[in-house]
Amino acid sequence: MTSDTPDLSTFEARIAVLGAGMMGGAVLSGLLAADLSAESVIVTNIDEDALRPWAERGVQTSDDNVAATRDADIVFLAVKPHVAADLLDEIAAELSEDTLVVSLAAGVTLSTLEGHAGAGVPVVRVMPNTPALVGEGMFVLTPGEHCGKDRLEAVEQLLNACGRTEVVPERLQDAATGLSGSGPAYLFYVADALIEGGVLEGLPRPMATRLVAQTLFGSAAMVRQGDEPPATLREQVTSPGGSTAAALRVLDAGAVRHHLGAAVSASTKRSAELGA
Numbered sequence: 338m339t340s341d342t343p344d345l346s347t348f349e350a351r352i353a354v355l356g357a358g359m360m361g362g363a364v365l366s367g368l369l370a371a372d373l374s375a376e377s378v379i380v381t382n383i384d385e386d387a388l389r390p391w392a393e394r395g396v397q398t399s400d401d402n403v404a405a406t407r408d409a410d411i412v413f414l415a416v417k418p419h420v421a422a423d424l425l426d427e428i429a430a431e432l433s434e435d436t437l438v439v440s441l442a443a444g445v446t447l448s449t450l451e452g453h454a455g456a457g458v459p460v461v462r463v464m465p466n467t468p469a470l471v472g473e474g475m476f477v478l479t480p481g482e483h484c485g486k487d488r489l490e491a492v493e494q495l496l497n498a499c500g501r502t503e504v505v506p507e508r509l510q511d512a513a514t515g516l517s518g519s520g521p522a523y524l525f526y527v528a529d530a531l532i533e534g535g536v537l538e539g540l541p542r543p544m545a546t547r548l549v550a551q552t553l554f555g556s557a558a559m560v561r562q563g564d565e566p567p568a569t570l571r572e573q574v575t576s577p578g579g580s581t582a583a584a585l586r587v588l589d590a591g592a593v594r595h596h597l598g599a600a601v602s603a604s605t606k607r608s609a610e611l612g613a
C-alpha cells in the first residue's frame with residue numbers, strides 16, 4: 338500500500354499518543370494531515386510545553402497516561418526505549434484484549450512489550466522514521482502474538498496515510514532501525530555536507546540548499562520508481578573521463594561506501610542493545 342490517497346476522515350478508532358516528542362509528533366502530524374479527526378486523538382507528555390501546539394490544533398492533551406489510555410482503542414508508545422516498560426506498567430490496568438498497543442520504541446522487543454502490557458493485549462512493534470512528518474515516513478511493522486489480521490490492517494491503514502509500510506519478522510527489526518529508522522539522519526548528514534561543498538565552490542547557501550534538496554528528491558524518486566537498480570542509475574550519470582567519475586574516485590578513496598554500510602551496522606547493533 339502507498340500514501341497516494343491518504344484519507345483517514347472515516348477512521349473510527351480513538352487514538353492515544355503517549356509522548357509528544359519528535360517521533361510521536363511526526364506520526365501525529367502525518368495522521369492529522371491525512372484528515373484523521375483531531376477530536377479522536379489524545380496526546381500526553383510529562384512536559385506541558387510540548388502539548389501546547391497540539392492543543393492549538395484541536396487535539397486533546399493530558400499529562401495523565403492512565404486516563405488517556407482508558408478511552409483509547411489504539412495506544413501509540415512514543416517515549417524513549419528505557420521508558421517504554423515503565424510506561425506500560427503504569428497503563429497496564431487500562432489495557433485489554435480490545436486495546437491495541439503500537440510501540441515506536443527502538444530495540445524494545447515484543448516479548449518485553451507483551452510482558453508489560455499484560456495477558457492477551459495485542460501489540461505491534463514498529464520502527465518509524467521522521468519523514469512521517471511530511472507524509473513520507475517508512476514504517477516497519479511486526480505484529481505480536483495477540484495482534485490479529487484486522488488489527489494489523491488497521492495499523493497499516495493509519496501508517497500508510499503518513500508514509501509506507503512493510504511487515505517483517507521481528508529478527509529484522511534492529512536492521513530496520515539501522516537502515517530506515519536512523520536513515521534520515523544519514524541523508525541529512527549527506528545533504529549538509531553537499532551544501533557545504535557547493536558553498537565552498539561559490540554557490541550562495543540558499544541556492545546550494547535548493548540544488549541539494551531537489552537533487553536528493555529527484556534521485557529518491559528514481560530509486561523508489563525502481564526501474565533500474567541504484568548502481569545502474571549511478572553509471573548513467575558517470576560519463577567516461579567526466580566530472581562524476583573524478584568525484585566518485587574521491588568517495589572511493591575515502592571508503593565512503595564502506596562507512597555507510599558500517600553506519601547501518603552500528604545503528605543495528607545499538608538498537609539491539611537498547612532493547613536488552
Ligand SMILES: NC(=O)C1=CN([C@@H]2O[C@H](COP(=O)(O)OP(=O)(O)OC[C@H]3O[C@@H](n4cnc5c(N)ncnc54)[C@H](OP(=O)(O)O)[C@@H]3O)[C@@H](O)[C@H]2O)C=CC1
Nearest residue numbers: 356357358359360382383384415416417418441442443465
Ligand atoms: N526520533 C527518531 O527519528 C526516531 C525515534 N524512534 C523512537 O521513538 C521513540 C521516541 O523518540 P523521540 O520522539 O525521538 O524522543 P523524544 O524525547 O523527542 O520524545 C519522547 C517524549 O516523551 C516524553 N515523555 C517521557 N516520559 C514520558 C511519560 N512517562 N509519559 C509521557 N510522555 C513522556 C518526553 O518528555 P521529556 O522530553 O520532557 O522527557 C518527550 O517529549 C523512541 O523510543 C525512539 O527509539 C524510532 C525511530 C525514529
Ligand SMILES: O=C(O)[C@@H]1CCC=N1
Nearest residue numbers: 443514518519520611
Ligand atoms: O537514534 C535513535 O535511537 C532513534 C531510533 C532510530 C532513529 N532514532
